[in-house]
Structure formats: structure tokens, C-alpha cells
Amino acid sequence: MSAPGTLYGLGVGPGDPELLTLKALRILKAAPVIAYPAPDHGTSFARAIVEGYLTGAQEEIAIVVPMRTERFPAAAIYDEAAARIGDRLAAGQDVAVFCEGDPFFYGSFMYLFERLSGRFPVEIVPGVSSVMAATAASHRPLAARNDILTVIPGPLDDDALRQRIEASDAFAIMKLGRHFGRVKALLGAMNLTDACAYCERVTLPEERIMPLADVTGDAPYFSMILGYRGAEPGIRDAVIQRRETAQ
Amino acid sequence: MSAPGTLYGLGVGPGDPELLTLKALRILKAAPVIAYPAPDHGTSFARAIVEGYLTGAQEEIAIVVPMRTERFPAAAIYDEAAARIGDRLAAGQDVAVFCEGDPFFYGSFMYLFERLSGRFPVEIVPGVSSVMAATAASHRPLAARNDILTVIPGPLDDDALRQRIEASDAFAIMKLGRHFGRVKALLGAMNLTDACAYCERVTLPEERIMPLADVTGDAPYFSMILGYRGAEPGIRDAVIQRRETAQ
Numbered sequence: 277m278s279a280p281g282t283l284y285g286l287g288v289g290p291g292d293p294e295l296l297t298l299k300a301l302r303i304l305k306a307a308p309v310i311a312y313p314a315p316d317h318g319t320s321f322a323r324a325i326v327e328g329y330l331t332g333a334q335e336e337i338a339i340v341v342p343m344r345t346e347r348f349p350a351a352a353i354y355d356e357a358a359a360r361i362g363d364r365l366a367a368g369q370d371v372a373v374f375c376e377g378d379p380f381f382y383g384s385f386m387y388l389f390e391r392l393s394g395r396f397p398v399e400i401v402p403g404v405s406s407v408m409a410a411t412a413a414s415h416r417p418l419a420a421r422n423d424i425l426t427v428i429p430g431p432l433d434d435d436a437l438r439q440r441i442e443a444s445d446a447f448a449i450m451k452l453g454r455h456f457g458r459v460k461a462l463l464g465a466m467n468l469t470d471a472c473a474y475c476e477r478v479t480l481p482e483e484r485i486m487p488l489a490d491v492t493g494d495a496p497y498f499s500m501i502l503g504y505r506g507a508e509p510g511i512r513d514a515v516i517q518r519r520e521t522a523q
Numbered sequence: 524m525s526a527p528g529t530l531y532g533l534g535v536g537p538g539d540p541e542l543l544t545l546k547a548l549r550i551l552k553a554a555p556v557i558a559y560p561a562p563d564h565g566t567s568f569a570r571a572i573v574e575g576y577l578t579g580a581q582e583e584i585a586i587v588v589p590m591r592t593e594r595f596p597a598a599a600i601y602d603e604a605a606a607r608i609g610d611r612l613a614a615g616q617d618v619a620v621f622c623e624g625d626p627f628f629y630g631s632f633m634y635l636f637e638r639l640s641g642r643f644p645v646e647i648v649p650g651v652s653s654v655m656a657a658t659a660a661s662h663r664p665l666a667a668r669n670d671i672l673t674v675i676p677g678p679l680d681d682d683a684l685r686q687r688i689e690a691s692d693a694f695a696i697m698k699l700g701r702h703f704g705r706v707k708a709l710l711g712a713m714n715l716t717d718a719c720a721y722c723e724r725v726t727l728p729e730e731r732i733m734p735l736a737d738v739t740g741d742a743p744y745f746s747m748i749l750g751y752r753g754a755e756p757g758i759r760d761a762v763i764q765r766r767e768t769a770q
Contacts, residue, residue, distance in 0.1 A: 285659075287651075287655070287659075289544070290649075292546070293545075294544065294545045294546035294549070295544045295545070295546055295648075295649065296544065296545055297536070297541065297542045297543065297544055297545075297651060298540075298541045298542070298543055298544075298545065298548065299539070299541035299542055301545065302541070378651075378655040378658075378659075379659065380655070380658045380659060380663070380664040380665045380666075381655055381658070381665055381666055381672075382666050382667065382668075382670075383664075386664035386667055389662075389664065393662065398662065400658075400659035400660075400662065401542075401659065402537075402542065402651045402652075402655040402656045402658070402659040403651065403655065404534075404544060404625075404649045404650065404651055405649075405652065405655055408534070408625040408627070408628055408649040408650065408652055409649045411625075411627045411628070411647075411649070412532075412534075412625075412626065412627060412647035412648065412649040413647075415636075415640065415645065415647065416627070417627040417630075417633035417636065418627045418628055419627075419628055419629050419674065420629065420633055421629075421676070422676040422678055422679055422698075423629075423676070424673065424674065424675055424676070424679075424683075424687055425628075425673070425674040426671065426672070426673045426674075426691075427666065427671065427672040427673075427674075428671055429668070429669040429670070429671070431669055432669055432671075436671075439690065440671055440690060443686065443687060443690050444673075451669075
């Protein structure tokens, strides 16, 4: 019996293939088997990010998850994927699973991890999160000194959102999708619209970054709102003013 | 007059040189001038991370900041550094500033950014944050589904800490240093010790990851506590159990 392979959870970053880490690149090139989430129609975003780095000789396991937003992942899908991946690991092959952004930051990799980590060696390679990428793209520091930063999923109800926003200096609201209009209205009612930036498909060619006030229409799943309501706005105001002066 | 150079804020990740992104590596190798924070005694951590990638032909600007934890950065230090860097940018040279982790996530790069972004082109390259690296190293998913994640600076007082922790499903307490004992006692009083992992110098050879309950003594500045108190502990319990089974 050969030694088992290692399960790698590779953060592949927010979208720009150049935001892959050197470590993720090394591991993904060396893995004989790769796996990634894929929608039932269309291409896998995680695979698309790293497509240019694939060797062409790797076995591919697409984990097809129906793209119904916020649908709780069907256990059967991950059971089956874990079984297929487990077969390769048991045979001594390493398997690299591609994860958009970071594997353990709202990632579906955890569903494989919980099924396989007790039986096989696992290594998680952290990735650049979309929160940091959106912050970089919007040219505003996210958290400074003793700021409290809260990451809040958009599907929460208004009361929960309001309470968490009020307790933060900076906040990132993720998973907007069909909740965008409601969240935007809430921020308006809280008088925070002008403190917010809207960031969509960050680091991709179709990236959109703009003041929240300027957004009309819907938002895709891969969008977020960054907001700043700290007690120390001096730096941020200065930053925004300087940036506007430069344009 | 030549076109001005670009100021790059490069996230160099949490410590492992392999966690640099391909983009940061490309830019740091091409930049004629590099800059980084440095303590008044000892070596620069940000520079040490990327030391193996430096060309040897680059002008280096060390921004010497006295290493008194939580000391508010002296404006004069950044005024002077911005002036030196601004001279190079005005002369048409690109300047790459190395930032531990991510540039805009509790990073001192913002002090240069606010001084220079109005006058010169700026590009921020996001990096792998120590929060994601600690999560990966501790083998626990950080945030799942509709979890609320709060990043909380350790220097906050007990009431503020308690309030923010209670409003979160998962939390990361950063900047522990001399506040570690107090924060640990607070978590104990909240009955959360067993829900917390302690992570120190993640991704470096001297990395330490352990249950918070097992930590004795002090903690360095580069340490953090990850805690999980969500209403949906099922997955996390399973993960932890499986991991323990495997050891």
C-alpha cells in the first residue's frame, strides 16, 4: 500500500490569475488530480482563474453544484465528490481543490474538508480574499489602528444587518446578489450611503468600483459593499479627497 | 519632464515568502526603488519576507518606526518618508512599498498613501492576510454561509471586546502583544476559551498554533486569537473531531 496523497485546498484569489500565490501555483502544477466547484451551466470560475497554469495532463473532477444562490449545499453532492477525491488520495495521488478567494473564508471547500480531513493529510493554502482585493481596488484603507471590521453576509435580515453595522468602524457586506436593493435601502435609511463603496467582480477585466450612491439596478453574487463609519474619519476623508483631486 | 513613477503598495503576505502573489513578485523585481517599515533595532519583517527575491540593484528606503507597540505613528516619520519617496516618483521612478499581510488591513502603508496618492499614480496589490493564514494553519473554517466575522483589535477595553465578540459568529482578535493576558482572561470569563485557537507567527518556521487553553505566558505582537461561537457549530465540531481522530 502506498502512502496516501494530500488534499490541498488552494486559495486562488479573487479573479486576477496574477493574484495567485507562488505556493498555490507550485502545488497546482504538481498535482496529478485537480478539483473545483462548477455550476450546472457554464464554466467554473475557480478553474477559469487558473486555466492558464494547468498542465493539460491532470485529471479533473468538477464538483457540480446547482447555481441557485444561497441554496444550502446538498450533502449528497459533497458526499459523492469526497468519495471520488478520497479514491485518488487513497491511491497515493495528491488532489488540489481550487477555491475562489480563500478556502476557509465563506468557501465551499469546508464541505470537502469535513468529509476528508480525518482520513487524509490536508494542507490549506490561504489566498487573497475578495475583501482585501475590493479594498485595494477602491483605494481606501479598510481598517486602521484600533478599528473594528465586520464581515456581514447580505442575506441577513435588516435588524441583524443594522445592529452589526452600527457596532463596526468598517464593514464589508458580502453575498449581495438579490439582496442588493434591500441592503442599499437599509444603508440609505441609516444615512450611510455616502460612506459606502460598491465593488463588483474585483480584479477582473469587467471590474466595477463606484460610490454606492451611483449604483442602479441589480448586483451579481460576486459583489460587495465596503463601508466606513468609524470615529476617526480623518484619514479616510483625506484619502478620498486626495484621490478626487488627482482625477 | 518625465511621467511620474507609480507608487505600489505590495502586500507580501503573512511571512512565508511563497505566499507572495505572482503580481507582487513581478512588481517588486521591476521596481528601481523599494521601501519598507523597519524597527529602530533589528531587521524589517516586511523586507525579510521578500529578501530572496530582491535584485541587489535596487535603491532601498527604510522607514524607521520605533517599535513601541501601539504607539501612534509619528507624523514626522511618514512626512519624511513620503518626501523621499515622492522625490523618486517625481523623477519617474516606480517605488514598491512592502507591506506585511495586506496593505490596507491594519497596515502602515495608509500613512504613505494619504500623503502621496493625490499627487502620483498609486496601485495597491492585495496580499494574503494573517487572518486567512491563521485560519488555514489552524485547520478550522473561519466563516461559513451566513456567519458574521468580526476582526477586533486587542487593545480595545474589555467592554468593547465583550460586546463585539457577543455579536459575532466568528472573531479574530489581532494585535495581542501586552494585551494577551487580559484578553485571555476575558474570554475565560465569557466561557469561550475552548472555542478559541491561538496562532503565533503563522506560516513562519517558528509558527505556533494551539488551543488557547494551552497557552501560558506572553504573546508577541504577531499573534492572534481565532474564536468560533456561531449558532451553527455542527460543521466546526465535526471538523475538530475529525482532525483529532486523525492525530
